[in-house]
Amino acid sequence: MNATIELEATGKKSNFEILPKVTPAGEISGEFLEVSMGPHHPSTHGVFRMDVTLDGERVVKLKPVFGYLHRNHEKIAEGTAYLASMPYTDRLDYFCSMTNNWAYALAVEKLAGLQVPERAEYIRVITAELTRLQNHACLCGFLLQDMGALGTPLMYAFREREKILDLFEALSGSRMMCNYMRFGGCRVDLSPGWIEETKRVVENFPRFLDEFERLLSENEILIARTQGVGVLPAPLAINASITGPMLRASGVNYDLRKADKYGIYERFQFRVPLGDHGDVYDRYMVRVLEMRESLKILQAALRDIPPGPISDPKAKVRNFRPKAGEAYGRIEAPKGELGFYLISDGSPNPYRYRVRPPSLINLTILEDMCLGHIIPDVVVILGSVDIVLGEVDR
Amino acid sequence: MSIDEGLRSELSRQGIFTTTLEGLYNWGRRNSVWPLNFGLACCAIEMIAASMARFDLARFGAEVFRPSPRQADLMIVAGTVTKKMAPMVVRLYNQMPEPKYVIAMGACAISGGPFKQGYNVLKGIDRYIPVDVHIPGCPPRPEALLHAFMTLQRKIDAQKLSGSDRARHFDAQAPSEFPIPQYGQHDLEPPRNEAVWRPPAMRRGE
């Protein structure tokens, strides 16, 4: 394939042209240094690999290499029943099993036309926002670890995460792989005392955030390492299908909780934090602020949750066969737009099952953000994208 | 080589502690296992959680996660090994110095787990490298990893310095490197290392 196609919206020529000279054998001549960062690298958040070409320490070319965790989720899902894919969705983005469940359940509900009772919707919102809290907290911890703050921020984040995982375990029986949502509702009702326990966690969470921010947000090293690094302009972000906190850090007001109003999100008052510069610092701050907004949603949801049934009585568990057709359902997962595209041919298995992974698509412009920066910046930029390899490669 | 157990306990009652070279060596080894900082998939998060404050892997002398295989004693295969990743895993294992141990963490590392049917999923890392401890679970809880650690420590404690049943790294004939599979047109070549793994037996009538 010829590489000199102009990607017109970005105005940028394809990346191949930036390299000065390539010898006929395909070897880069002179003093360029080719480094493979990953798949086993402490800062790539898993088995992600970047083939980096360096001029001194400047990045002149960066090619992501995927597939080291390609677990054939989609192929397996096409061979099993609809409900049997639910536990597999847990393992997509293994930080946020609850939101993955929700996205899949939402797509199937669109496909089969199921209704979700109000109490189940509330439970979904609560679990999704708790997931967002722990995902963002851990991401901030990992990001700071990539910058050299070894241990401490991550320890703090994991301390909070364990509290939330305890709630998930009390709810679903599993810490990480909750497998909790069902088509048209949830699997089990809340255990007694769960709401009170969650309220306690939610009340205490701002204290952690304050501490975290006091410790880090004004930190001089953090500011020097992140401000002006990895700038992503808004038009490029939109064109490259970037979603989630990354898109909002570039200043685009697009949050599916507001835009699609899926579930019952229109009942809650919350703001969408937006960044000004689109750099790593903005991405970090957007996530910190999003955690504070999530707490507002949680407080309201925990206050208002009504009694009632938790699943649609029409939803069949056995022999679930949606009518032939297709549906695309999406939610605002902590990492961005998580969508499921399903084609049914009337059989118990989906004919086509597709996951729209936010992590993979957010990596599209990784090279653009990294070009011209030095290697330590690449690590920070990658950390700010927030990838989970289970979702990137599926 | 070893002294009588009764004599030893009698001596220790008198305040004289005796040990063997083997015991001293194994004691030192088992309390300073340095794992390779090697996360593959979901289980890696539980591995990180195990090294964090609540579960505190440091109690076992194993909190020092080394990013380089040159400094590591233990490879925790935490997660699904895909066929694309398998050569890397074997290469990293080969690059670790002896003595080296492997913990296969989670169902995927043991057998492919829930993704066993996948065309790109290796059905267990023990097809290519010898595994010391298997932890079932998807993912195993951090406590399970701690238990695996203690199991490994017991295993290290029982290692012999000499004799025919001595540990692999004391045996000049035993291999330290294992063949790295190649990417083939349809599958890895070879699909397994016969010296390490044979398919389990099938009983008649099943």
Next chain:
Amino acid sequence: MRLNSTTLRNRSDWSGAVPIRPEYGWKIGWNGGSRASGIQTVTGTRTTHMQASDHPYLFLAVFLVVAVIFPLVPLGLARLWARTFSPPKPGPVKNAIYECGVESKGDAWIQFKSEYYLYGIIFLIFDVEAIFLFPFAVAFTNLTIGAFLAMMMFLLLLVEGLVWAWQKGVLTWK
């Protein structure tokens, strides 16, 4: 070890139980300063069999011997251990360049940017300077004015080099 007079005096059994004799190791003498002030003090000094003041280089020799033995003994033990128990097992993959698990290709001996060399050289200069600064600082109070000036000249030359490199813009990474 230096005992002061009060402890010695208060221990009445001291002179009786332990013979205080110069040839045995305890030397009792008169402190000059104390005699001038009229207060009698007894000073006990523990000596080795050989007086350190007689051979000023003895400590250095001891240091040297220890400095050689200290790393050599574990190395020798490790060597002995390896020969007796664990055989070395080098291999092509184990000896290969580590590249994050990927098969390493090419050579690490390539032409780097000249900035790396500049950094290396500047680092080396300051490394050497630090080695000289330590004895300089230790002996500072006893130095003659000539030695002090010589050291200042040495430092000045290095600082001049630093200023020159700074002016040339070497210290900013391009």
Next chain:
Amino acid sequence: MSPLDQVVARIGAAIPGARVQILPNDSPSGQHSLLVDHEHAVAVAKFLRDDPDLQLDHLANVTGVDWLDATVKEKAKVRKVINGAEKEVEETLERKKPGFLEAVYHLYSIARNHGPVILRLRTGNRIDQVRVPSLTPIWRGAEFQEREIYDLYGIVFDGHPDLRRILMWDEFQDHPMRKDYVEPDDYEYEPTAHDKVLEKAKKHHTAADRPQL
């Protein structure tokens, strides 16, 4: 957003010669899609992105779908002479439907907050006519997803800047997400919930291969 037939009409007005067809979707989601021809696909995409009323600037999702060759059974009323009398009889006719590969694009608008508009591009068959135009020059977000479809389904995207395998290794020859892909047969036997796996394992472990108990 205006209904889909109006969108089609406006595309027809803006790009003469474009053949755009609405494919209905019977499921409750009601997400109908547009089948676009190869020659005008890039122009149609550009129109959809830049048109001030549509402004479909967010390409949410790109997917490949494999449709196998199928025989469709249709009931038709045929006049036949039975026992000397002409009667109308229902008969099932079998018709061969050739298979094809399909690339599906889901479009949303961030600026105007509507969607989805679904575009479909179809290949001629599953074997040799597998080229479709790439929409990566219009939406950069399609870059990795089209590479993935190329890898897993074997659709070749003309005009893609960097079309290589993305998930499988470069030496790999098959397209594993196709419905007729045969997986490498290296299962060991063990009691498993997946019947297909069990079948395969039993087939794989012949008597010679099996270690003796």
